Amino acid sequence: MCGIVGYIGHREAYPIIIKGLQRLEYRGYDSAGIALYDGTDIKLSKTKGKVSDLKERLENEISTNGTLGIGHTRWATHGVPNDINSHPHYSNSGDLVIIHNGIIENYDALKKELIKRGYTFKSDTDTEVLVNLIEDVKKNENTKLGKAVQIALNQVVGAYAIAVFDKKKPNEIVVAKLGSPLAIGIGDDEFFIASDATPFIEFTKNAIYLEDEQMAIIRRHKEVKVRKIKNDALVDPYVQELQLNLEQIEKGGYEHFMLKEIYEQPQAIRDTFRGRLLSNEALIKLAGIEDNMKKFLAADRIIVVACGTSWHAGLVAEYIFEDLARIPVEVEYASEFRYRNPVITEKDVVIAISQSGETADTLAAIKLAKSKGAFVFGVCNVVGSSIARETDAGAYTHAGPEIGVASTKAFTTQITVLTLIALRLARAKGTISSSEFRHHLIELETIPNKVKEALESDGYVQTIADIYKDAKNFLYLGRGYNFPVALEGALKLKEISYIHAEGYPAAEMKHGPIALIDEHMPVVVIATKKGHYEKVVSNIQEIKSRKGKIIGIVTKGDESVKELADHVIEVPETIECLTPLLTTIPLQLLSYHIAVMLGKNVDQPRNLAKSVTVE
Ligand code: M6R
Numbered sequence: 001m002c003g004i005v006g007y008i009g010h011r012e013a014y015p016i017i018i019k020g021l022q023r024l025e026y027r028g029y030d031s032a033g034i035a036l037y038d039g040t041d042i043k044l045s046k047t048k049g050k051v052s053d054l055k056e057r058l059e060n061e062i063s064t065n066g067t068l069g070i071g072h073t074r075w076a077t078h079g080v081p082n083d084i085n086s087h088p089h090y091s092n093s094g095d096l097v098i099i100h101n102g103i104i105e106n107y108d109a110l111k112k113e114l115i116k117r118g119y120t121f122k123s124d125t126d127t128e129v130l131v132n133l134i135e136d137v138k139k140n141e142n143t144k145l146g147k148a149v150q151i152a153l154n155q156v157v158g159a160y161a162i163a164v165f166d167k168k169k170p171n172e173i174v175v176a177k178l179g180s181p182l183a184i185g186i187g188d189d190e191f192f193i194a195s196d197a198t199p200f201i202e203f204t205k206n207a208i209y210l211e212d213e214q215m216a217i218i219r220r221h222k223e224v225k226v227r228k229i230k231n232d233a234l235v236d237p238y239v240q241e242l243q244l245n246l247e248q249i250e251k252g253g254y255e256h257f258m259l260k261e262i263y264e265q266p267q268a269i270r271d272t273f274r275g276r277l278l279s280n281e282a283l284i285k286l287a288g289i290e291d292n293m294k295k296f297l298a299a300d301r302i303i304v305v306a307c308g309t310s311w312h313a314g315l316v317a318e319y320i321f322e323d324l325a326r327i328p329v330e331v332e333y334a335s336e337f338r339y340r341n342p343v344i345t346e347k348d349v350v351i352a353i354s355q356s357g358e359t360a361d362t363l364a365a366i367k368l369a370k371s372k373g374a375f376v377f378g379v380c381n382v383v384g385s386s387i388a389r390e391t392d393a394g395a396y397t398h399a400g401p402e403i404g405v406a407s408t409k410a411f412t413t414q415i416t417v418l419t420l421i422a423l424r425l426a427r428a429k430g431t432i433s434s435s436e437f438r439h440h441l442i443e444l445e446t447i448p449n450k451v452k453e454a455l456e457s458d459g460y461v462q463t464i465a466d467i468y469k470d471a472k473n474f475l476y477l478g479r480g481y482n483f484p485v486a487l488e489g490a491l492k493l494k495e496i497s498y499i500h501a502e503g504y505p506a507a508e509m510k511h512g513p514i515a516l517i518d519e520h521m522p523v524v525v526i527a528t529k530k531g532h533y534e535k536v537v538s539n540i541q542e543i544k545s546r547k548g549k550i551i552g553i554v555t556k557g558d559e560s561v562k563e564l565a566d567h568v569i570e571v572p573e574t575i576e577c578l579t580p581l582l583t584t585i586p587l588q589l590l591s592y593h594i595a596v597m598l599g600k601n602v603d604q605p606r607n608l609a610k611s612v613t614v615e
Helices: 013-023 051-061 107-116 126-141 145-153 257-263 265-273 293-298 308-325 360-371 386-390 409-429 434-455 458-468 480-497 506-511 533-544 560-564 576-597
Strands: 003-008 031-037 042-048 068-074 096-104 158-166 169-178 183-186 191-194 206-209 214-219 224-228 239-241 301-306 329-333 348-354 375-380 393-396 473-478 500-505 522-527 549-555 567-571
Touching (some): 003 013, 003 096, 003 158, 013 031, 013 068, 031 096, 042 051, 068 158, 068 169, 096 126, 107 126, 126 145, 145 158, 145 169, 145 214, 257 265, 265 409, 265 434, 293 409, 301 308, 301 360, 308 409, 308 576, 348 360, 360 375, 360 386, 393 409, 409 434, 409 576, 434 576, 458 549, 458 576, 473 480, 473 506, 480 522, 500 506, 506 533, 522 533, 522 576, 533 560, 549 560, 549 576, 567 576
Parallel strands (some): 375 393, 473 522, 522 549, 549 567
Antiparallel strands (some): 003 068, 003 191, 031 042, 031 068, 096 158, 158 169, 183 191, 214 224
């Protein structure tokens, strides 16, 4: 995790780096720091806290002049978040300064060696070890910074995206990547470095995304030289034209990114199926599926690997694939799968789901599956991300940037892509009739407007949030397609409001969680008309007889649940497999309003980061 930014060119580096760090705060926000070269020396300032704290401190502390600089926003891995452990870190001589996103796994052994050679350390970080290792190599081999970085990184085990410069050669920044993302923006006689393209989008649309095990030497007034870390060989980098625009990464009048992203869902879902869902022609066109249809049709099973909300989308996919395409599906936590010695064969298709495309565990699960010969298909949001590149084929969700740490539009657009895939395979396998297929397409096309209608419950959801905001626990129940939605609702609440919440399949309640129910327990029950409705109504009765407070998510016009529940929130009617796209909306709003009412930092909840690039 952590966000890194750098600049070398003709402008003042400070405002670019500070603004860039603010855009990257979704990656980590427990401390921040910056190092600028002001023409004679390095000016460095760092602090525990957010980029805004750094800004306040820095403008009183150091001069902010200079056309070269690097900055960092941290999510602590080695060492508690404090001023000393914050990045950038100096080498012992004070000549080199580094920022790092990732983990150096063998840092302890390297540190012991360096201590033997007389190096001292101020922080508890692996990063300070790395900068001193580079310095040690540079001195011993009497070599330039770029070569020293290359030699040093060959001794390192772990993951990194780094940027380092030498105050004695203040016209170059050396960057390198393995496992953590790093983009280089190519401007007009200026270069930008960042964990993603958002810090430099208003300056240039041209970017190089470094591949794993690549490094680049970025010199003022020169071209970027990309090399392989392993053998120093020169690489011809691919300069990509970015599609992102500034408006997409700003709040656009909303108080929080999360709320903006909740409200963006009708459009995001539409963007996901645009050009892919052709209801007039009764067609679904997904290049990644068409090109690999044989593999999907020959698959013994589909294994989904993902984490967090993306894992919940995978659970929804399990229902859709099995129901429509009759393909057995197993949904795995990537973190468990990668270490379990799982049985995988060449006849398995693995679908990896990830908003960021950078989640370390998902990436490792993909590599494992590939090494066993499975075909791996990615469902990612971030274009050009590590997972998008690592998979054999894939389909983007096209949700646009998701900045709030709590996933919202990523979830619904993942479900949309997975539904398209399931329908396409169902048609190819003949497990769905042409009229059913057409009906599904038509229904899916109506979903954006229905999501819009579901969003109209916002005012009433706020009223409910106000009533239950002080509850200590919440239970979320759903069945079938809506069981994963119950899990997702509970995750949303706990991650942004810090209220304990559990999601359960409604019928499992009587096997344990029912003991928790009393008059203080709010229970959110998804009870839409399609899918086990009567059974869920019985579950509601069980809760009511134990005095639990019931918040029902029901199909518009429902009367039965209204009679039993304390509150009902209506969503429009749709076919069963599409209900998660609607029932999830009030749950997102409920978590959001409770968190806001409790004064929590909705977009940057404590201890979390948007992109989890550590295992
Ligand atoms: O980027 P990914 O989809 O791979 O991220 C996976 C999880 O870290 C993510 O969904 C996380 O659970 C979110 N904070 C949930 O809102």
